[in-house]
Amino acid sequence: MTVNDVASVLGAALLTKDTDTSRPVREGYSCDLLSWVMAHGREGMAWVTVQTHMNVIAVASLHDMSCVIIPEGIHVEDEVLEKASEEGISVLSSGLTAFDICGRLAAAGIGAC
Amino acid sequence: MSILKEEFPVEAMDFVTAGEASAQIKRLLKKLGVDPGVIRRLSIACYEAEINLVIHSDGGKLTLEMNPENVSLISEDVGPGIPDIDLAMSEGYSTASDDVRMMGFGAGMGLANMARNADRFHIDSKVGEGTRIEMIFDINK
Ligand SMILES: Nc1ncnc2c1ncn2[C@@H]1O[C@H](COP(=O)(O)OP(=O)(O)O)[C@@H](O)[C@H]1O
Ligand SMILES: [Mg+2]
Numbered sequence: 001m002t003v004n005d006v007a008s009v010l011g012a013a014l015l016t017k018d019t020d021t022s023r024p025v026r027e028g029y030s031c032d033l034l035s036w037v038m039a040h041g042r043e044g045m046a047w048v049t050v051q052t053h054m055n056v057i058a059v060a061s062l063h064d065m066s067c068v069i070i071p072e073g074i075h076v077e078d079e080v081l082e083k084a085s086e087e088g089i090s091v092l093s094s095g096l097t098a099f100d101i102c103g104r105l106a107a108a109g110i111g112a113c
Numbered sequence: 114m115s116i117l118k119e120e121f122p123v124e125a126m127d128f129v130t131a132g133e134a135s136a137q138i139k140r141l142l143k144k145l146g147v148d149p150g151v152i153r154r155l156s157i158a159c160y161e162a163e164i165n166l167v168i169h170s171d172g173g174k175l176t177l178e179m180n181p182e183n184v185s186l187i188s189e190d191v192g193p194g195i196p197d198i199d200l201a202m203s204e205g206y207s208t209a210s211d212d213v214r215m216m217g218f219g220a221g222m223g224l225a226n227m228a229r230n231a232d233r234f235h236i237d238s239k240v241g242e243g244t245r246i247e248m249i250f251d252i253n254k
Contacts, residue, residue, distance in 0.1 A: 035220040051217045058132025
């Protein structure tokens with residue numbers, strides 16, 4: 001499953017420009033504590049978080065994650081999206097809760113780590 | 114013999130550039146062809162050290178030094194220092210402010226993450242002066 005597939009499973013909007021949305025998504029993760037994600041994150045992960053500041057992109061990028069998914073339509077600042085585009089991290093926005101996002105991704109066959 | 118030595122200044126409470134030094138260091142090591150497993154461990158430890166400089170110190174720097182056997186990463190700062198290092202090292206302990214916690218920092222896992230990911234970890238701190246952390250990552254393991 002790719003970032004594009006994840007977006008269509010969730011009906012999510014792609015907020016970033018020029019990122020590679022054909023990247024495979026290997027597994028999913030949901031957590032809002034950055035150190036926790038730093039300790040457990042992995043390459044190719046789709047990460048669901050309500051945090052929307054610059055450091056989310058830093059953590060996602062250090063782990064070469066495939067995408068970050070922001071739930072409940074939470075607003076993401078332009079600078080953060082620009083940074084994400086620069087780093088090649090796709091950012092998706094969904095109106096669903098983190099719980100529902102994870103449920104749908106699991107049902108679509110994305111494994112947890 | 115050191116192949117490379119580079120310093121990265123880190124400013125206190127600057128959440129916009131926080132993580133930049135770690136990203137630069139990761140890119141540099143990638144370019145030098147360092148083993149991805151080593152880069153991963155070093156990136157995690159480096160990010161935690163960098164964030165601690167941002168949220169706990171009054172400013173500091175990260176120094177990366179590479180030789181044929183290993184990569185060393187030193188975090189040095191001016192700041193409040195750590196009164197009880199054993200306590201600070203225990204997972205879950207954090208003195209981070211509520212504001213900082215709201216951003217998802219302050220899980221109290223940083224020092225433990227560093228010690229776990231480095232092959233050698235040494236921390237020195239003087240209350241009222243600052244903190245110095247030295248981490249060594251073996252390249253050929
Ligand atoms: N560079 C530093 N200067 C002063 N205190 C520090 C520094 N690094 C860590 N500490 C202290 O050690 C505690 C634990 O650090 P850490 O494990 O990284 O967790 P966190 O950063 O989430 O609080 C911090 O809350 C702080 O009290
Ligand atoms: Mg920390």
